[in-house]
Amino acid sequence: MFNVRSWSARLAACALIALSVGAVAALPGRAEAQTAAPAPGFVSDRISVEALGEGPDVVLIPGMASSREVWRVTAEALAVDYRVHLVQLSGFAGEPWAHGDGAFWRPAVAEIERYIETAGLERPAIIGHSMGGASGVMLAQDRPNLIGRVMSVDSLPYFGALYGPSVTPETAAPMAEQAVRALLASDDAAFRAGQEALAQGMSRDAATRAAMVDWSMASDRQAMGAAMRDLMTTDLRPGLAAMTTPVWAVYAADADGGAPAVLADGMWAREYADLPGVRLERVDGSRHFIMADQPEVFMALVRAFLSE
16 A cells, blocks of 8 residues: 655655656666766856757756766757757766855756856757756746746755645755765765665666666765755745746656655645646656656657647
């Protein structure tokens, strides 16, 4: 029998430790840093970007502890018709980190904004997974004239809501600090064991789970801690009502070990209730990594989103 309390606890743990670490089917289970030539005229110690294809611009944003390889299959499929920009966040999956325990999330989003301007992208579509999806919402709130549309993949405008509807950044802050301390104090063996346990509930695909763990192990712990703190203390919901950028919120439901449809429907409807015109799309038979668990359904949604 499904246990609501255990599901909520697992989601909260994922939000704090592994949320946004995604992969797609057939990804290598390696944790090496990805090398890519930076865009001409663009240098950053917060992000790097690889571009491929020609056509309208699409920016793909991964999330916490994730490599840009999360999006490789998606990017290569889209590159036939689009110019695809694969973001890599510094500090994750072997990418160097130089900012200690300082702010992570907003500075990284600011660098994505700067990249869009420097590279001359014309109102690109933004597709982000989990923390990457919330980054797209943040972009739309900060610079609505800079981007065209946002697809948020299994992501919420406030991750603290995974603990319950009454949680606020203020009440979540002590929990975030406790989680950061535990993360930094864990030895490698304990950290790997925790990641392996979490992975079981986050994807139905074994290769995805292996890649998630390897990328987590290659990530900088201070970077992860800073990102966790920012996620739990940044609430984008107050800015939803004023947004004008079209947003699709794609989310997962899985009757066999994931989020039951009725609970997922309720959470996503509640958390996006103030966003005008938001399109909610549930993908059944999937856990957090929709692109891995239901790749054909996911790609159909992506193409529909880009062609609308």
